[in-house]
Amino acid sequence: MISQKAKYALRALVALAKQPPGKPTFIGEIAETQSIPKKFLEQILLDLKHHGLVASRRGKAGGYGLLRPADTISFGEVLRIVDGPIAPLPCLSKIAYRRCEDCKEEASCEIRRVFAQVADATRGVLDRTTIADALEARLPARLRDAVA
Amino acid sequence: MISQKAKYALRALVALAKQPPGKPTFIGEIAETQSIPKKFLEQILLDLKHHGLVASRRGKAGGYGLLRPADTISFGEVLRIVDGPIAPLPCLSKIAYRRCEDCKEEASCEIRRVFAQVADATRGVLDRTTIADALEARLPARLRDAVA
DNA sequence: TGAAACTATATTGTCCCTGTAGAGTAAGTA
DNA sequence: TACTTACTCTACAGGGACAATATAGTTTCA
Numbered sequence: 001m002i003s004q005k006a007k008y009a010l011r012a013l014v015a016l017a018k019q020p021p022g023k024p025t026f027i028g029e030i031a032e033t034q035s036i037p038k039k040f041l042e043q044i045l046l047d048l049k050h051h052g053l054v055a056s057r058r059g060k061a062g063g064y065g066l067l068r069p070a071d072t073i074s075f076g077e078v079l080r081i082v083d084g085p086i087a088p089l090p091c092l093s094k095i096a097y098r099r100c101e102d103c104k105e106e107a108s109c110e111i112r113r114v115f116a117q118v119a120d121a122t123r124g125v126l127d128r129t130t131i132a133d134a135l136e137a138r139l140p141a142r143l144r145d146a147v148a
Numbered sequence: 149m150i151s152q153k154a155k156y157a158l159r160a161l162v163a164l165a166k167q168p169p170g171k172p173t174f175i176g177e178i179a180e181t182q183s184i185p186k187k188f189l190e191q192i193l194l195d196l197k198h199h200g201l202v203a204s205r206r207g208k209a210g211g212y213g214l215l216r217p218a219d220t221i222s223f224g225e226v227l228r229i230v231d232g233p234i235a236p237l238p239c240l241s242k243i244a245y246r247r248c249e250d251c252k253e254e255a256s257c258e259i260r261r262v263f264a265q266v267a268d269a270t271r272g273v274l275d276r277t278t279i280a281d282a283l284e285a286r287l288p289a290r291l292r293d294a295v296a
Numbered sequence: 297t298g299a300a301a302c303t304a305t306a307t308t309g310t311c312c313c314t315g316t317a318g319a320g321t322a323a324g325t326a
Numbered sequence: 327t328a329c330t331t332a333c334t335c336t337a338c339a340g341g342g343a344c345a346a347t348a349t350a351g352t353t354t355c356a
Contacts, residue, residue, distance in 0.1 A: 005314075039316060057322095058332060060323065063333085110282035188346055207302080
């Protein structure tokens with residue numbers, strides 16, 4: 001299960017992607033249309049800003065906007081920022097590898113071998129799907145094929 | 149990330165699958181060889197017993213053993229027992245469907261559409277891989293192909 | 297009869313998730 | 327310049343899940 005926070009982050013990014021670029025959108029507007037607690041959303045967007053996904057302008061005509069084109073922001077990138085590692089086991093994470101305390105030998109670990117397949121399959125979808133993809137009613141062919 | 153408990157459960161089942169069938173294995177023996185806290189393992193095995201995966205015999209010559217052949221116990225089944233739903237979103241779970249509170253219309257939810265692909269990919273691996281598969285050094289062809 | 301092992305429930309401490317609070321800062325507007 | 331609006335940032339609190347431990351009891355076999 002992904003966290004509520006990650007879901008909010010993705011929904012906010014999708015909402016921003018729908019706006020005309022260049023014109024900032026109020027936090028309050030996103031919060032209302034997406035049913036996200038406003039103060040919580042502030043934290044989330046601030047976090048995304050620190051990671052260079054969105055930009056903000058203060059003041060009366062302020063708000064948030066995408067900093068990069070929607071087709072360069074993958075679901076995987078967002079999830080890693082908000083929820084941390086995607087891998088199902090710490091010893092399979094690329095961004096935060098950690099050895100399993102209670103595992104004698106990684107190479108011969110049966111559990112690890114199976115979950116490595118899961119991790120590949122998951123990353124195959126998340127790292128190749130962008131916010132722009134999500135907006136399209138039909139999924140791009142490269143993703144439909146990968147899953148079928 | 150799967151829970152520590154799920155990892156223990158899978159490792160215990162793999163260990164049991166390695167033993168000659170019919171002869172029970174001590175909890176203490178599994179706990180020691182797998183570096184699992186013994187009392188915690190007791191809870192886990194008890195849980196698996198309630199779900200019909202393993203059987204136990206009490207007394208001095210007691211212990212645990214697989215109740216079903218190892219090639220009929222899938223990783224997915226074990227994870228659902230121990231960790232609950234596998235789906236990344238509650239609205240995508242087959243065993244515990246729950247509507248997302250903050251989602252206007254499920255059919256048009258962009259997030260849901262993407263994570264449905266993730267769920268399919270994940271289940272593709274977990275529901276088709278069994279404890280018996282995990283014991284084999286090379287993964288069965290049907291799984292290798294699915295991921296490549 | 298006693299040891300070894302399983303059964304079951306209760307409890308504990310820690311950590312994270314979710315959300316709230318409030319003071320502060322910046323930018324446009326009259 | 328004063329005012330309003332909105333973003334920035336830090337702190338924190340309640341609840342629940344996770345991981346493990348504690349304790350008491352039961353069964354079986356030697």
